[in-house]
Amino acid sequence: MGTYVMKFGGTSVATPERIQNVAKRVLQEVEVGNKVVVVVSAMGKTTDHLVEMANHVSTHPSKREMDVLLSTGEQVTTALLTMALHQLDVPAQSFTGWQAGMMTDDVASNARIEQIDCEKITTCLNEGKVAVVAGFQGIDHEGNITTLGRGGSDTTAVAIAAAIQAERCDIYTDVDGVYTSDPRFVPNARKLAELSYDEMLELAHLGAGVLHPRSVELAKNYQMPMSVRSSYEQVEGTVLKEEVQMEKDLVVRGVAFEGEIVRLTVYFSEAYMGSLANIFTTLAKHHINVDIIVQSIIPNASPTVSFSVKKEQLEETLNVLKEYKNTLGYDYIDHELELAKVSIVGSGMASNPGVAATMFDCLFRLGIPVKMVSTSEIKVSVVVPQEEMFKAANALHEQFELSKAAVAIEN
Amino acid sequence: MGTYVMKFGGTSVATPERIQNVAKRVLQEVEVGNKVVVVVSAMGKTTDHLVEMANHVSTHPSKREMDVLLSTGEQVTTALLTMALHQLDVPAQSFTGWQAGMMTDDVASNARIEQIDCEKITTCLNEGKVAVVAGFQGIDHEGNITTLGRGGSDTTAVAIAAAIQAERCDIYTDVDGVYTSDPRFVPNARKLAELSYDEMLELAHLGAGVLHPRSVELAKNYQMPMSVRSSYEQVEGTVLKEEVQMEKDLVVRGVAFEGEIVRLTVYFSEAYMGSLANIFTTLAKHHINVDIIVQSIIPNASPTVSFSVKKEQLEETLNVLKEYKNTLGYDYIDHELELAKVSIVGSGMASNPGVAATMFDCLFRLGIPVKMVSTSEIKVSVVVPQEEMFKAANALHEQFELSKAAVAIEN
Numbered sequence: 001m002g003t004y005v006m007k008f009g010g011t012s013v014a015t016p017e018r019i020q021n022v023a024k025r026v027l028q029e030v031e032v033g034n035k036v037v038v039v040v041s042a043m044g045k046t047t048d049h050l051v052e053m054a055n056h057v058s059t060h061p062s063k064r065e066m067d068v069l070l071s072t073g074e075q076v077t078t079a080l081l082t083m084a085l086h087q088l089d090v091p092a093q094s095f096t097g098w099q100a101g102m103m104t105d106d107v108a109s110n111a112r113i114e115q116i117d118c119e120k121i122t123t124c125l126n127e128g129k130v131a132v133v134a135g136f137q138g139i140d141h142e143g144n145i146t147t148l149g150r151g152g153s154d155t156t157a158v159a160i161a162a163a164i165q166a167e168r169c170d171i172y173t174d175v176d177g178v179y180t181s182d183p184r185f186v187p188n189a190r191k192l193a194e195l196s197y198d199e200m201l202e203l204a205h206l207g208a209g210v211l212h213p214r215s216v217e218l219a220k221n222y223q224m225p226m227s228v229r230s231s232y233e234q235v236e237g238t239v240l241k242e243e244v245q246m247e248k249d250l251v252v253r254g255v256a257f258e259g260e261i262v263r264l265t266v267y268f269s270e271a272y273m274g275s276l277a278n279i280f281t282t283l284a285k286h287h288i289n290v291d292i293i294v295q296s297i298i299p300n301a302s303p304t305v306s307f308s309v310k311k312e313q314l315e316e317t318l319n320v321l322k323e324y325k326n327t328l329g330y331d332y333i334d335h336e337l338e339l340a341k342v343s344i345v346g347s348g349m350a351s352n353p354g355v356a357a358t359m360f361d362c363l364f365r366l367g368i369p370v371k372m373v374s375t376s377e378i379k380v381s382v383v384v385p386q387e388e389m390f391k392a393a394n395a396l397h398e399q400f401e402l403s404k405a406a407v408a409i410e411n
Numbered sequence: 412m413g414t415y416v417m418k419f420g421g422t423s424v425a426t427p428e429r430i431q432n433v434a435k436r437v438l439q440e441v442e443v444g445n446k447v448v449v450v451v452s453a454m455g456k457t458t459d460h461l462v463e464m465a466n467h468v469s470t471h472p473s474k475r476e477m478d479v480l481l482s483t484g485e486q487v488t489t490a491l492l493t494m495a496l497h498q499l500d501v502p503a504q505s506f507t508g509w510q511a512g513m514m515t516d517d518v519a520s521n522a523r524i525e526q527i528d529c530e531k532i533t534t535c536l537n538e539g540k541v542a543v544v545a546g547f548q549g550i551d552h553e554g555n556i557t558t559l560g561r562g563g564s565d566t567t568a569v570a571i572a573a574a575i576q577a578e579r580c581d582i583y584t585d586v587d588g589v590y591t592s593d594p595r596f597v598p599n600a601r602k603l604a605e606l607s608y609d610e611m612l613e614l615a616h617l618g619a620g621v622l623h624p625r626s627v628e629l630a631k632n633y634q635m636p637m638s639v640r641s642s643y644e645q646v647e648g649t650v651l652k653e654e655v656q657m658e659k660d661l662v663v664r665g666v667a668f669e670g671e672i673v674r675l676t677v678y679f680s681e682a683y684m685g686s687l688a689n690i691f692t693t694l695a696k697h698h699i700n701v702d703i704i705v706q707s708i709i710p711n712a713s714p715t716v717s718f719s720v721k722k723e724q725l726e727e728t729l730n731v732l733k734e735y736k737n738t739l740g741y742d743y744i745d746h747e748l749e750l751a752k753v754s755i756v757g758s759g760m761a762s763n764p765g766v767a768a769t770m771f772d773c774l775f776r777l778g779i780p781v782k783m784v785s786t787s788e789i790k791v792s793v794v795v796p797q798e799e800m801f802k803a804a805n806a807l808h809e810q811f812e813l814s815k816a817a818v819a820i821e822n
Contacts, residue, residue: 016464016467016468017467019468020468023468050487053427053487053491054490054491054494056427056428057427057430057431057434057491057492057494057495057498058494058495058497058498059498061494061497062493062494062497064504064505065490065491065493065494065497065505066490066494068486068489068490068493068505068507069486069487069490069491069494071486072483072486072487075479075480075482075483075486076461076464076480076483078479079465079476079477079479079480080464080465080468080476080480081468082473082476082479083465083468083469083472083473083476083477083480084468084469086469086471086472086473086476087468087469087470093475094475094476094479096479096556098509099554099556120554143510143531145507145510
């Protein structure tokens with residue numbers, strides 16, 4: 001007996017039938033005497049449909065109103081799941097973000113949770129009821145509805161788990177765990193039994209797409225045990241925790257990849273070198289997520305700085321740079337489309353300096369050009385042509401023998 | 412220049428295109444310097460779709476959760492209309508029921524507005540913005556989302572108009588005013604230029620369907636001038652106010668009708684006569700709306716009481732009566748389906764005792780049996796077989812010369 005947070009994503013609640021299945025899954029936890037908070041996303045394509053209507057009435061929908069619009073999606077799911085639980089004689093009550101006491105900052109469409117006043121949820125649990133909470137949403141201090149941005153429901157789930165001091169936060173999704181790479185494109189990928197928060201963070205940031213990075217950061221901050229598991233099958237998923245039993249020599253744990261990357265290069269005349277840093281301050285102020293940055297200062301040549309952004313932010317990035325051209329003092333910009341990022345991740349990498357070299361050698365042998373490189377303690381990322389993305393990912397998966405890893409679970 | 416409340420119903424906002432048209436209509440009021448609050452319903456079939464999903468996951472959806480579910484419909488419309496207004500460079504902000512300070516009692520699915528804390532709406536108007544408010548919804552004192560029941564958006568509009576002391580509340584709908592009868596079924600029906608609150612109340616209660624009776628009651632209480640007009644055409648609608656310029660001899664102002672009526676008859680043994688009134692107390696406690704009541708106590712015969720309810724409440728009515736059979740002490744019940752109510756309404760009726768007789772005579776000549784009768788100061792209602800409803804309505808419309816009424820406006 002304990003207190004658990006269960007989170008179900010959009011595909012897991014896409015139809016009334018699936019919502020009924022989720023209710024049955026929740027019933028199992030209730031039957032063994034657990035207190036349960038369920039966090040849900042909007043049903044399947046609901047969000048897409050709402051966005052489509054917004055784009056129909058407006059060329060630039062206000063972010064505040066977009067949040068008012070999109071937050072209805074999760075609210076619908078909470079009501080339907082609560083009804084489905086009642087149908088199974090499970091006492092339950094729904095909560096919108098504001099009813100759940102989810103206080104955020106005032107950054108519309110990309111708000112951060114500041115505080116959770118979880119008194120109402122706690123009361124609900126103590127009354128023996130399941131609390132069904134709308135993910136992805138909150139309110140700011142002015143009472144405006146806010147949303148947490150992409151994958152925000154994962155963050156809601158972990159934040160509530162931390163606030164109510166739950167034993168565990170389980171993310172139920174349409175995959176049954178975290179794999180050494182995306183099994184849809186890397187056929188030899190294998191499921192990992194466990195993973196450290198840091199490794200998951202790198203994988204999440206690198207486009208593995210299973211979990212939202214902010215949720216993993218939050219879990220790490222609060223040392224909240226978290227798992228990723230299947231909504232459909234009763235199989236063990238992948239557990240995230242601080243320290244993972246590492247196999248000797250197992251330096252690389254996964255290969256992540258992500259397409260639709262754009263490289264921008266900004267060319268400066270020498271006189272303006274000092275203002276290089278201003279670019280990233282300016283872009284950050286406009287909520288543009290810059291990923292890899294490469295700066296090149298060659299004596300007697302003009303300095304340049306290259307960086308990557310997601311393709312969906314290219315237009316806004318160019319607009320911002322043009323607007324501030326005088327302040328930033330650059331000469332001109334160019335950009336390259338159709339790129340992808342491929343990364344290897346593993347906590348053991350820090351003490352194995354040869355890993356990056358092995359990666360580059362592998363790609364060189366396949367004739368795959370490396371456009372940019374970025375490294376951290378536990379990952380190496382390269383930017384390559386998008387058409388080479390799957391080939392590179394599969395080759396690196398083989399190179400580091402991930403399909404044979406001893407800690408991997410048989411499918 | 413003044414402060415107006417404009418309310419647009421579900422068909423007026425059924426598609427993104429129609430929402431854009433509503434935005435244009437609102438712009439006209441803004442352009443002449445008016446402060447505007449817009450109250451909106453859910454888009455077209457949204458509510459039906461949500462109810463369908465609820466019925467899929469639950470045989471008896473909880474009323475609390477139904478309110479959580481349905482209230483999303485209006486919220487979607489507020490966001491989209493606000494975006495459409497922004498697109499026309501009209502400053503605007505959306506409000507859910509709770510954001511608009513709409514405090515209700517805690518009767519889920521059929522809540523009554525207790526108080527409106529309209530500070531946020533007033534601030535919004537004073538900042539030169541249009542306030543776009545979700546109709547039909549509020550919150551109770553525990554912070555639960557409530558809905559106002561059928562036609563609740565009209566009530567929201569009038570309540571806000573009263574709270575902010577607006578000059579007028581205009582209900583924009585898919586008909587262009589209030590007619591002497593429903594023009595879809597009574598071809599000679601004519602639009603009325605004005606109508607008293609009381610006449611409208613009788614018509615609204617009697618199934619004219621244009622306005623929700625509670626909204627008219629509220630308008631009467633606060634003496635709020637109210638109009639019913641077309642969302643699509645720029646034509647004068649029907650104005651509701653306290654005193655209407657009455658034409659001499661114009662005793663009947665309209666003919667209303669409503670199908671799907673059921674008559675129930677409860678048979679008592681003589682010993683229990685005293686408990687007749689208990690039936691209606693018990694039914695009222697279960698929120699069953701009893702309409703016409705006819706009690707018959709004939710010496711030396713068993714007393715009976717007959718009453719009518721809407722067909723949709725028949726099952727619940729029978730359940731309640733069966734549950735309390737011992738307390739109520741009746742012998743048995745029967746009921747008759749396929750009935751309709753046809754009514755004539757007019758403020759001048761009170762001083763014209765011959766009106767009811769003329770009505771009965773007209774129906775008798777057509778061979779239409781009258782099953783029940785109910786009268787008030789300003790209306791006479793009869794219950795007839797449903798198959799005779801349109802025939803009766805048209806005949807009474809002719810009988811009282813409503814198509815020739817001097818105050819009627821030419822279409």
